[in-house]
Amino acid sequence: MANATLKASRRDQGGKGAARKLRGTGRIPAVLYGHGDRTESLSLDAHELELLLHGISAENTLIGLDIDGRRTDVLIREIQRHPYRPQVLHVDFLQVHAGETLRLQLPVRLLGTPVGVRDDGGVLDHVLYEVEVECLPGDIPDAADADVSGLHIGESVRVRDLSIPGVTILTDGDLPVASVLAPKTSDEGTEAGATAEPELVRDRRGEEE
Numbered sequence: 001m002a003n004a005t006l007k008a009s010r011r012d013q014g015g016k017g018a019a020r021k022l023r024g025t026g027r028i029p030a031v032l033y034g035h036g037d038r039t040e041s042l043s044l045d046a047h048e049l050e051l052l053l054h055g056i057s058a059e060n061t062l063i064g065l066d067i068d069g070r071r072t073d074v075l076i077r078e079i080q081r082h083p084y085r086p087q088v089l090h091v092d093f094l095q096v097h098a099g100e101t102l103r104l105q106l107p108v109r110l111l112g113t114p115v116g117v118r119d120d121g122g123v124l125d126h127v128l129y130e131v132e133v134e135c136l137p138g139d140i141p142d143a144a145d146a147d148v149s150g151l152h153i154g155e156s157v158r159v160r161d162l163s164i165p166g167v168t169i170l171t172d173g174d175l176p177v178a179s180v181l182a183p184k185t186s187d188e189g190t191e192a193g194a195t196a197e198p199e200l201v202r203d204r205r206g207e208e209e
Helices: 016-024 046-055
Strands: 004-010 027-034 037-045 063-067 070-081 088-095 102-111 123-126 130-135 144-147 156-158 176-181 201-203
Touching: 004 046, 016 027, 016 088, 027 046, 037 046, 037 088, 046 088, 102 123, 102 176
Parallel strands: 004 063, 027 088, 102 144, 123 201
Antiparallel strands: 004 037, 027 037, 063 070, 070 088, 102 130, 123 176, 156 176
16 A cells, blocks of 8 residues: 555656746656556656655655546656756656565664663764665565664674565675774874763765765
């Protein structure tokens, strides 16, 4: 069952010029495709789309797309954005059929505060932010949860330690998800006499889609 809904309309005209005119009316061009299904050109209300994207995880949320009154379940496969404006330019949807195995990326969500951080002043280093999985449409979870509460300094949670019911994890099981590092010493940047607060999470993403 879809977790979110969005309205769409069919469109006949294609090309960059038609897409620019469409955006000028407050709508966004989109395309719907699927395995063995006819590709459809669509348009979306820009405001409704932005509200939807702010409330879901776009990579793994099943959406009920209402195309001129016809309902179909879809996943977002690609979002094209303007290089410097906060504007969506185009969306690709994948049509989803019941019983069809899907391959998608799940965000990794860390749960708990490690013992090594709470008691020993260590640093929780979040290394892996997504895992690739296979599952049926009805089994898509919100995230891959990793319990880090039992980690001491020098210990890690790896992909093989993740357990997601109804889901097959395709990412290499040996890859680390999160580790607890030793605390920084005064020689590594703490001023003399200053009390350093323990750092809980260091974000290595550095970039957003």
